[in-house]
Amino acid sequence: MLLQMRGISKSFYGVQVLDGIDFDLRPGEVHALVGENGAGKSTLAKLMSGVYRPDDGYMIVNGKPVSAYTPIEAQRMGISMIYQESCLVPEMSVAENVFLGSEPRWLGLFSNAMKMKRETKSILRSLGMPLHPNTKVKNLSMSEHHIVAIAKALSLKANIFVMDEPTASLSDAERIRLFAMIRRFKEEGVGIVYITHRLNEIFDICDRVTVLRDGKKVVTTSVTGLAENQLVKLMVGRELAQIFPPLSKPTDKELLRVENLTRKPWFENIDFRLNEGEILGITGLIGSGTEGLAKTIFGEVQPESGKVYWNREPILLKSPRQAIASGFGYVNRDRIESGLFMDMNVYHNLTIASLKKIHRYHLLKDQPEQDKALDAIIQLDIKARDPEQEIKFLSGGNQQKVMLGKWLVAESDLYILDEPTRGIDVASKSELYVLLHELVREGKGMIVISSDMSELIGLCNRILVMHEGRIVDEIAHEEASQERILQSAAGMHR
Template identity: 80%
Template sequence: MRLHMKGISKSFYGVQVLGDIDFELLPGEVHALVGENGAGKSTLAKIISGVHRPDEGYMIVNGKPSTAHSTIDSQRMGISMIYQESFLVPEMSIAENVFLGSELRWLGLFSNMIKMKRETKSILRSLGMPLHPSTKIKDLSASEHHIVAIAKALSHKANILVMDEPTAALSDSERLRLFDMIRRFKEEGVGIVYITHRLKEIFEICDRVTVLRDGKKVLTKHVSDLTEKVLVRSMVGRELTQVYPPLSVPTGRELLRVDGLTRKPWFESVDFTLCEGEILGITGLAGSGTEGLAKTIFGEAKPDKGKVYWQKQPVRLTTPRQAIDTGFGYVNRDRIESGLFMEMNVYHNLTIAGLKKIHRHALVQEQQEYGKAIDAMIQLDIKARDPEQEIKFLSGGNQQKVMLGKWLVAESDLYILDEPTRGIDVASKSELYVLLHELVREGKGIIVISSDMSELIGLCNRVLVMHEGRLVDEMTHEQATQERILQAASGIRG
């Protein structure tokens, strides 16, 4: 099935986010759509999938003008979208979520749960995920959530798939399984629009690439005719000479110590230290316990045993409020579930964690609050119409920046960053890495939990690897290699 878009323009609240875009997708093609945060990628994808309607321009699907006014219309035309965030119902089962809105029925009347479970099991098996179709969504990990979202899109048997950051929450092994499936789709003639900030994936899986910058198309080329350097320059409009800044030298003064920390079934007997001037990386495959460890240190979960020391003093953190008062900040990998207040505006999201610091006689100093929000927006280059824009209207990458920005406003002393660059473009990543190094030079503590091995190797002074809830390896920056990290994460002894 062929997709052709011509002259597509779209504005929100008087701000143009897409201007005169032409885009083509051929049958059996993986066409990458890339650009900086706020470039218009997700908006164009949502026009394809029927979420938005263009202000100008038109779309032709398989030689016929598209009349899709909703996602249901698009699905009937054979178009399905896998969103960057998995919009699933926690209390429902995997099978119920996969077929939500398109339930299989007996005689057109009664829900055929047996068949839905059977088809869900088959799709999950093809994705390499042996999950039971009756499992509740609330009992799944973040990466498993994303796998179910992919399964939901595949259940529609689409001829055109739109994938918005499909590997952002996946481990390397899950990513490779997804790529195998994409190759099978190509052989079957399925066209795929592939949105990603992981540029190496473009050269691994995509045929052509279109670059958007500030809502305009600046490039469409075959991947074989491009280099990563040329692609980055097209995205950012300038030469990006260095992604990772030089490492700071740790002073050796202890900031944080975790001693025998246990929270079953997530992790057990975890010991490590974080020194002043150091960026500490922690990684592991899905289910290794990294996310649970972050939540426990931040007080979102109570440990079964073990202690946490901050500046050599024991701290007992049983609530996030206590952690914030101690000076801890936590960027959660799931910005919608527990990171941001989506109905609030940008500046309230930025300042909500630091209100105690901009507070006098129980009265919020609104002018000071607004000023600090502006400072954070400038520092992180958060692209928004203005500070009072509701955060739900920002791009995913800019929402991610707001999550970090609220801890800058709160003047945190320890930053626990779980997948902090998820959904962030390469230029913004580089700026974020510089900021993290500036923070450690100011004496702040930083823990980066990441599934991106190149990020860990380029950014961190030390890397800790977890496997099945235990720390299994520790390596310095000089010792860290992708092979060693992956071996340890997989439980393979060197």
């Protein structure tokens, strides 16, 4: 065995997060670790990589018993971690981030910058990402951040990889390239612990799966012969009838119209409309312009040309503050950098977009806003000890729910959701999809930007596909398929 964990327990502030977990990893194996949000997956991964120390239990890594170690010691023992949130230094280049702490050196003394750039370029090429090694990380998109984080883990040449939601910000094309690399690692005897909420990935790439529920191990079993509905039942403890609700039927009433919107080099000449009762999907590969388009509609970035109409009236948003005042809500794909205030509690993160209502007439209206925040916590099933708990102590999936919840509290009229189900478990996804349809039926506008093709096909009335900054395909729900979306995203359709 490459890794054995026995009787692992961990608690935070009196809350038992892991309770007597046994786990092991074989050479040449991809071992999935799954469960609902808050089940303990990321905590167990951070114990493997030395970020946390167990309260009880022990580990054997590459034949050596350990009770606790640091992340640096974990790396020396052959463990490399890809975190759900990328931990990069914005002011450093891509190459400097990839080799931070493990720089190749001349004679053991001087940093070998040329070798560092050459190896970085090679790793990025294998991932299908033509980033220049000299590019500053602060100039990268969220998806590109994630690719660099993966490249950093690969540079360590470990024999144990712990991957926490590695495809959360990747398109299906990038995911396919990552899977090809994982298969090469398997052939070399490398073991991979794979945490994901995308169940299809488990059947694509994994050999065994361990299910956690409420901090306890439910089962470890072979993926072979396991059906998806069986896995879902093991995760949630009940049958889940269907994931996607029936599509609502759009009306002819126009809510949002975009005409010839351009912001080079991200996108140009973007035209589309969104009708009442419609969920509009937008997708594309990394660098296609989807993220920049969302930020421009929300007023975070100013367009060079073009117009945006809301309820048939032209609207010029010069800042997110104006967008919020106009009833727009935006779930950013980067919850740490742009979406949440990690040192604030759940309640304040939920009400941060409603401060104008709270401070109306210079009075702090605590109780109504607390009630709204509590409604959002219940409605989205946000697992928190209480509304006063700091959000940094929530799981990634529950943090994602808070990002959506703040726009529910603000009673937004247009929801721009960029990777809204990133890190959310299958049961919570199903509940979220129902909520999105309820909002649409109430007359809200809904734009879903996603790299998950099954989500787009199951959820959206129409799908717009972007390639190199332009909309290259518009697909009705009845005509949508993964093949067509992939072809269009790669610029190959028609």
